[in-house]
Amino acid sequence: MLTPLVTPKAAAMASTLGTFGPIILAGVLGILLIALAVPIMLKERSDPLNKLKQAREGTARGEGPRLRHADRKDKLERFSHFLEPQDEEKYSAxxxxxxxxxxxxxxxxxxxxxxxxTLALGxxxxxxxxxxFLAATSDEPIGTPQIMMAALPALIGYMAPKRWIASRAExxxxxxxxxxxxxxDLMLVCVEAGQSFDQAVMRVAREMQTAYPALSEEYQLISYEIKAGKERASVLRDFAERVGVPDVSxxxxxxxQSQTFGTPISESxxxxxxxxxDKxxxxxxxxxxxxxxxxxxxTMALTVPxxxxxxVGPSVYDIYLTLNSGGVPVGR
Known part of the structure; x- marks a missing residue:
């Protein structure tokens, strides 16, 4: 009868890492090989036709044509095709x-x-x-719970930026x-004082900068876009889409509607x-x-227990003493 041939190295690895030792080592080697291969793949020179295609996609997204070269300090510019989603809808979202x-x-x-x-791989x-380290210091073999403990931090690191963005937006x-x-209210005062809508927006942005910096930033952006010559209706629609607040919409x-039908802005x-x-x-x-x-x-959660x-505590204690004394009641 033939016996399986087991080398001393394989036996030592199995005793140290357990039954999942080869899988763990294969996973570590796979990650190292991917980390070495990705920079080599990213350094590959792109086809000029692909550059033209990316420029057209950027124009379709609203970024406009690139009149200047990218900033040399932006180290991630050459990895844009790898780090940015290629789907236009996903990119816009x-x-x-x-x-x-x-x-x-x-x-x-x-x-x-x-x-x-970076956070997921780290x-x-x-x-x-x-x-x-746990396998080297413990005699117990590596099981599924330990592998899940290694995968859970990667999942948390991947979801942490999404949670940060959602929290900051909220x-x-x-x-x-x-x-x-x-x-x-401040805009109404400015308009009734004789200022135009554009001047009122600039004044509101300046006055609200200390108390509400996010709102002041949005008003400043409205003022800059109107000064740049963009149509007011388009600027206001972009403002409502950027903010995502129903009241602003x-x-x-x-x-x-006031601009379309010619009604006074102050009344609106x-x-x-x-x-x-009132709201x-x-x-x-x-x-x-x-x-x-x-x-x-x-109050119920802190008072009832x-x-x-x-x-009920004294009664439970008396019952416990009675059971331990063989059924004879024990007085306090």
């Missing part, structure tokens, strides 16, 4: 999410995907090092919602400003009405 979070630079999409890739390497939208009624619709702003003040009051009343319910739940311990 990621770009809009980053803009709503406050990241407007041209390389924001590349930096976002680079952060995801966390995976840390997890593999931890497994190897914070900016909340700040815009809180400061929007005040900005409308309604206000933009009112302004466009006055009516909409009063409506925004802010309603939001405050809603939060105040929710407070008693939240306090009741917390100690009360149950005080009331």
């Amino acid at each position: 990621v770009r809009m999410a980053l803009i709503r979070a406050g990241y407007r630079t041209k390389s924001a999409v590349r930096i976002f995907y680079f952060a995801q890739l 966390a995976l390497v840390v997890g593999l090092v931890y497994i190897l 914070k900016r939208q909340k700040q815009i919602i809180e400061g929007f009624p005040d900005s409308l 309604s206000f933009v619709t009112v302004l466009i 702003i006055r009516v909409f400003s009063a409506e925004m003040r 802010r009051l309603m939001r405050a009343e809603e939060a105040a009405n929710k407070l008693p319910t939240k306090m009741t739940l917390m 100690p009360l149950m311990v005080i009331l």
Whole structure:
């Protein structure tokens, strides 16, 4: 009968890393080979026809033609075809999410995907090092729970940039919602004082910079685009799309209709400003009405357990003593 041939090295590896030792080593070697092969593939010279195609795709996305060469300090420019999604809809969605979070630079999409890739690979390497250290210091074989512990940090590192962008966008939208009624009141005062809409937007952006910087930044962008010669209706629609707040979208619709039908802007702003003040009051009343319910739940959660311990604890203790004494009641 033939016996399987096992080398001393294989036996030592199996005793150290367990039954999944070859799989772990193969995974580490695969990651190292990918890390070495990716820079070589990315350094490959691109075809001029592909450059023209990418330029046309950038023009279709609204980036416009490149009149100047890319900045040499942008190290991720040559990896754009690897770090940026090639689908136009996906690229636009990621770009809009980053803009709503406050990241407007041209390389924001590349930096976002680079952060995801770096954090995921870094966390995976840390997890593999931890497994190897655990296998070297422990006699127990490596199992599925340990492998999941190595994969979980990589998943967390991949999802962390998305969570950061979503949290930052939510914070900016909340700040815009809180400061929007005040900005409308100030805009109404400026318009009724004789200023044009463009001058009123500039003044509101300057006055709101300290209290609500996110809203001030959006108003400044509106002013710059109007100065650049862009049509006002298009500027306002872009403003509503960038912000993603329903109140701002309604206000933009009112302004466009006022410009279309020739009604005074001051009247439109006055009516909409009063409506925004009422909505802010309603939001405050809603939060105040929710407070008693939240306090009741917390009060029950913090009061009922100690009360149950005080009331039921002595009886449970007496029952425990009675059972241990053979059924004879024991007095305190």
